[in-house]
Amino acid sequence: MKELKELTKAEEQIMQELWEMDGGFVKEVLERLPEPKPAYNTVSTLIRILETKGFVKHESFGKSHRYLPKIGKEEYKKHITDKLLSGYFDNSPKSMLSFFVEENKMDISDLDEILQLIRKNKK
Structure with missing residues (x-):
C-alpha cells in the first residue's frame, strides 16, 4: 500500500x-x-x-x-499513531504511555483497562 x-x-x-x-x-x-x-x-x-x-x-x-x-478510520488512526510514536516517542509505547500518565490524561481505571488488554492479548 x-x-x-x-x-x-x-x-x-x-x-x-x-x-x-x-x-x-x-x-x-x-x-x-x-x-x-x-x-x-x-x-x-x-x-x-x-x-x-x-x-x-x-x-x-x-x-x-x-x-x-476510501481509507478507513482505523487505517488512518494506525498511520497517525505510528507517526506520533516514531516522531515524538522514539518508537517507545512505554514513553508514550508515560507521557499520558504524567500529563494526567489517564487515571487508574484507564491503566487497569490497559493491563487487562495486555493480559488478554498475551494468551
Missing part, C-alpha cells in the same frame, strides 16, 4: 464526518459541520482534495456525486 498523506485539520474534519456517515453528498457533510459553517464551495474543494490524496472516492448520480471513504 502506498504511504498515506497527512490530513490538514480541515480535511480531517471532513473525513470524520464522512467516516461517521459512511459517505455522503457535499450538502450532507456541510449540514453536519459546526458553526460557523464554511461555504459549500470550500467543502466541495476539500472533498476533491481528499479524493486526489486517495482518501475518498465518489459515485455519480447525474451531475452530483456521493463521496465515500
Whole structure:
C-alpha cells in the first residue's frame, strides 16, 4: 500500500464526518459541520482534495456525486499513531504511555483497562 498523506485539520474534519456517515453528498457533510459553517464551495474543494490524496472516492448520480471513504478510520488512526510514536516517542509505547500518565490524561481505571488488554492479548 502506498504511504498515506497527512490530513490538514480541515480535511480531517471532513473525513470524520464522512467516516461517521459512511459517505455522503457535499450538502450532507456541510449540514453536519459546526458553526460557523464554511461555504459549500470550500467543502466541495476539500472533498476533491481528499479524493486526489486517495482518501475518498465518489459515485455519480447525474451531475452530483456521493463521496465515500476510501481509507478507513482505523487505517488512518494506525498511520497517525505510528507517526506520533516514531516522531515524538522514539518508537517507545512505554514513553508514550508515560507521557499520558504524567500529563494526567489517564487515571487508574484507564491503566487497569490497559493491563487487562495486555493480559488478554498475551494468551
